[in-house]
Amino acid sequence: MRERVYSKREWKEILRGLAKKNRVYIPVKEGDIHAFRELEEGKEPDFSFSNTRLSPKGIVYPPSERMFEVSLDEKDPDANIYREAAKEYSPQILVGIRPCDARGFQIVKRNFDNPEYRDPWWVRRFESTTLVGLGCNEPCATCFCSSVGGGPFSEVGLDVLLWDVGDDYLARAITDKGEGFLKEAGGGADAGDEVLQQADALEKSALGRMGAGISTDRLAEKSINALFEAPFWEEVAFGCIHCGTCTYLCPTCWCFDIQDEVQGKRGDRIRNWDSCMFPLFTLHGSGHNPREKKFQRVRQRFMHKLKYYVDKYGEGVQCSGCGRCVRHCPVNIDIREVQRRAAA
Ligand code: SF4
Numbered sequence: 001m002r003e004r005v006y007s008k009r010e011w012k013e014i015l016r017g018l019a020k021k022n023r024v025y026i027p028v029k030e031g032d033i034h035a036f037r038e039l040e041e042g043k044e045p046d047f048s049f050s051n052t053r054l055s056p057k058g059i060v061y062p063p064s065e066r067m068f069e070v071s072l073d074e075k076d077p078d079a080n081i082y083r084e085a086a087k088e089y090s091p092q093i094l095v096g097i098r099p100c101d102a103r104g105f106q107i108v109k110r111n112f113d114n115p116e117y118r119d120p121w122w123v124r125r126f127e128s129t130t131l132v133g134l135g136c137n138e139p140c141a142t143c144f145c146s147s148v149g150g151g152p153f154s155e156v157g158l159d160v161l162l163w164d165v166g167d168d169y170l171a172r173a174i175t176d177k178g179e180g181f182l183k184e185a186g187g188g189a190d191a192g193d194e195v196l197q198q199a200d201a202l203e204k205s206a207l208g209r210m211g212a213g214i215s216t217d218r219l220a221e222k223s224i225n226a227l228f229e230a231p232f233w234e235e236v237a238f239g240c241i242h243c244g245t246c247t248y249l250c251p252t253c254w255c256f257d258i259q260d261e262v263q264g265k266r267g268d269r270i271r272n273w274d275s276c277m278f279p280l281f282t283l284h285g286s287g288h289n290p291r292e293k294k295f296q297r298v299r300q301r302f303m304h305k306l307k308y309y310v311d312k313y314g315e316g317v318q319c320s321g322c323g324r325c326v327r328h329c330p331v332n333i334d335i336r337e338v339q340r341r342a343a344a
Pocket residue numbers: 239240241242243244245246247277328329330331332333
């Protein structure tokens with residue numbers, strides 16, 4: 001492991017150089033929010049951000065993706081044969097990802113890359129991605145990563161971790177991929193004791209300022225049936241307008257729907273993000289809907305994150321504590337409060 005220090009000016013030049021050979025994604029300010037965008041002419045990285053509105057999960061798992069294509073022209077010898085659609089797997093580098101979102105990829109990985117099932121597209125794109133994280137000097141009041149196994153400077157899931165130390169960035173390679181990244185980046189200088197101590201102090205200070213979190217201890221002991229039948233779900237769900245904001249912003253939600261779309265004599269099979277908060281999500285072809293009522297859908301979201309995932313993997317909750325759903329739910333439904341009620 002080696003640590004290097006780069007002036008912020010040099011760092012931006014390095015990223016522009018890397019962008020000539022790789023797809024480099026950086027946070028960009030767009031109106032009042034930040035979003036990850038590909039670094040290209042006219043795009044200015046802005047690392048003075050709290051976090052992006054949308055999590056960066058879409059860079060590995062696009063919101064809408066053509067899986068297969070098919071010709072419906074009977075004269076075509078390949079008519080009605082589904083073929084894999086062309087996809088982009090060239091190396092990509094995500095710079096400035098927050099540790100909670102890097103950990104989000106590790107949580108999602110359990111669904112897309114496990115001994116029973118490997119999603120070829122997610123796996124290939126994830127493997128072609130280098131994650132260069134930026135630690136959080138000033139976590140928001142709604143951040144709670146440290147209570148769910150992460151931390152504002154956690155290295156979990158990252159290839160490189162950066163510290164913002166004033167005029168410079170301190171960079172630590174965590175994986176071989178990260179070492180390769182720093183080698184390709186070039187420049188910088190070896191980190192001295194002073195900057196390492198500064199980084200240590202930033203980490204302690206950020207940890208001391210984390211907001212209220214969630215405790216995962218008692219969730220595993222709770223019986224699924226008792227939680228499922230708990231009396232508070234209608235109350236929790238009362239204000240929900242099933243907008244889906246919480247699931248679309250979340251770095252750890254992975255549900256999708258697959259649809260066939262036809263235009264003239266060609267068709268596409270498309271995978272789109274979906275949300276358990278939408279009534280159509282579970283509507284059967286028969287017309288029956290097992291989650292017809294709002295409280296059933298809200299219950300599903302929290303049972304999945306706080307109980308089913310906990311029991312299935314034994315590795316904590318399906319949440320990285322990014323706080324997006326807490327900040328942006330229009331009716332203030334707060335997963336921390338739901339967890340307190342579930343674990344009571
Ligand atoms: S963001 Fe809030 S209102 Fe919208 S679906 Fe989620 S819980 Fe319901």
